[in-house]
Amino acid sequence: MNNKVWYPYSQMQLNESRYKVVHAEKEYITLDNGQRLIDGVSSWWAAIHGYNHLELNEALSNQANKFAHIMLGGLTHKPAESFAEKLVQITPKGLNHVFFSDSGSVAVEVALKMAIQYWSNKGKKAKCKFVSLKKAYHGDTFKAMEVGDDSDYQNSYNHILNKGFYTSIPKGGFNCTKEELQEALLELESILKAHANEIAGFIVEPIMQGAGGFQIYSPEYLTEAKKMCSDFNVLFIADEVATGFGRTGKLFACEHAGITPDILILGKALTAGYIGHAATLSTDIVYDAFLGSTYEEAFMHGPTFMGNPLACAVGLKSYEIFEREDYLNKIKHIETQFKVAFSDYQHEEIYEIRILGCMVVIETKSEKTVKGFKPYAIKKGLWLRPFGKYIYATPPYTISEKSLQSLILGLIEWFEMKK
Template identity: 50%
Template sequence: MISEHLWFPYAQMQTMPPPLRVKSANGVMLKLENGQELIDSISSWWCAIHGYNHPEINAALTEQMQKFSHVMLGGLTHEPAENLAKELVRLTGLGHVFFADSGSVGVEVAMKMAVQFWKNQGVKDKHKFACLLKGYHGDTTGAMSLGDPEEGMHHLFKGYLPEQFFIEPSLQKMENLFKEHSAEIAAFACEPLLQGAGGFNFYPAEFLSGARELCDKYNVLLIADEVATGFGRTGTMFACEQAGVIPDIMVLGKGLTAGYLGLSATLATDKVYNSFLGNAYEKAFMHGPTFMGNALACSVALASIKIFERENYLQKIARINEILKEEFLGFEASGVKETRVFGACGVIETETEEVHKGIQEFAVARGVWLRPFLRVVYTMPPYIISEKELRKVCGVMKEFFKKFLH
């Protein structure tokens, strides 16, 4: 039975099958009210990097809760927010951290930062963005405008969304665009190397490093949206590292708080930050969400980073990558267009959406939670997944295609 009051995401409420009711979750397992247990192969939309119910993160949360849960960051400050900012600066090499409460809002913050950066220097009319086709940056208005105009929900909101410039990951196309329009472009915004919700497409590090050079040459800022890629998903702490690129602005979310609470961090270089300094109030950054720097979320993020580093998660991710490659690369079945693997992300792309219809029910019946979309069936497991559990996830995904389509 679906609650008649609860409105679900990306779902036609009239025809949606009843969602599964979760009673508890532990490690990689979701425990349902009907007694069934499922391996969460997609880390609750890629955020539960340590799985569920981690004792050390739970302890950090309750310890902070007993002191205070939240205070406004306007005029007040506190240790968890300050310490987390310090940690993120250490990890990214960027100097300044602005917190918000979700990835989408973090992206909005990045966009406003880029636009105001130019205004603060008296450069007029730079308020458009260059973006990649097949990209996705969130569901708020500005973030949506950066996403692929064909694949997503753009067409529904045509006329409402700001219009941006879109290119394929091609340096020639980028240079052509910049030659003509750089006077209007505040920043190039991208998901570095791995484009997630636009269909799990990967592009080479050389494009990103070349894009960095072109951005510098044509006076365009570079925004790296690492909401999905940050915290190890592509095999390094941040995807930008693989291209040797330091963005002007970076957005983190999802794995930042290990799936416990909403929090994002928009980081900026000294160059960007310094443009907001001066005596005039109008030069200050004009943004301030109520829950920015929430103390519970910051404490969770600090505990998560500590575990990530102490337990050498990058090594775990490298092992996940090996297993995913063994399982998926070379896999063929009718209706399957391609398989691809990047970091801790394994993808089966089908010829049409119709081809994978029914795979969710098939996987649930075998103890695995999947949520395919567009033409992709994928896994982005919690990094604590065991080899046995991961092979089971991959096996179930492949079995569906073998069973029904051969």
């Protein structure tokens, strides 16, 4: 076992077996023993086109032959300018400025810093806390952990985290009742009423909380919460690192609610799983608060690899393919197949099955039901990575019909074996 590499979310002493990848193409991952697995996770939701995509490879090598990286401090280049322009064009109207960074967590940090400084530039230094959703996950860096609510990732740091406020998503899923909506809005309102003078922003994963167990909630909640935030002078921040670029069935999950957040965070699929990169977009109102005659008001942040030309080139090409190949339609088809297979599926060990866009999650009643699932999936030729009591699939949008049906069958057979 190679313990030189310190693996993520791992108890290294357990020496868990790892499958060594030697090749990946389309939705297939090939292991060193020759076995080919269908990828049901898109490498943590990033590889939306699958792997080894000719056009993306070409975009990358064309750019590499010009220059692989140039700092954005004091210099600029076409890939960053064109990609920023494209992102402004395709994201909800009004998000006109793009701050690049190198990972989703850093883009969240950037968003939180922006929100805090937005208010301090306006002379309101007390507004420096955040409201977030219960079960939220926004990344593993410190400020991202502070707005997160997932003990699995935070236990060792709880004693130093400066936590803010947490509010519930409405019960009832995508189509909740008026009462469920009202209950959740009242909870948010009571926090804002009591603490708006110390709150900089409300950060949410719109429509679907991914790492928090794929909780799906009502678009109406977002529309109303956004209005409420404006009324209470609190910035509304949408973290679409996981939901962005089609995962929930719309290009951006905010579109389900028809809202433009004050700040929008993108990552993962932004660069199609090729190179880690992220973006934090803001409206003119936020951006303008940083303008001034001195550096005091300026946003003093600058990751070395921000706007990396390779990342921007591959991101631009990725979106071109997304649009040209009508990926939203492919996602609709996958969602329909998930619904056909799972909408009426019942099993005494399943609590709920939730489907939205290119995502299905089977929430079981106990972690025991999930035990042994990963090796089972490997035997079936599937790469799936359950966590806690959740078994989920978020395949690449380009998955073939045959692979999609194998994935669905593999999930169902696991439960059928337990009948």
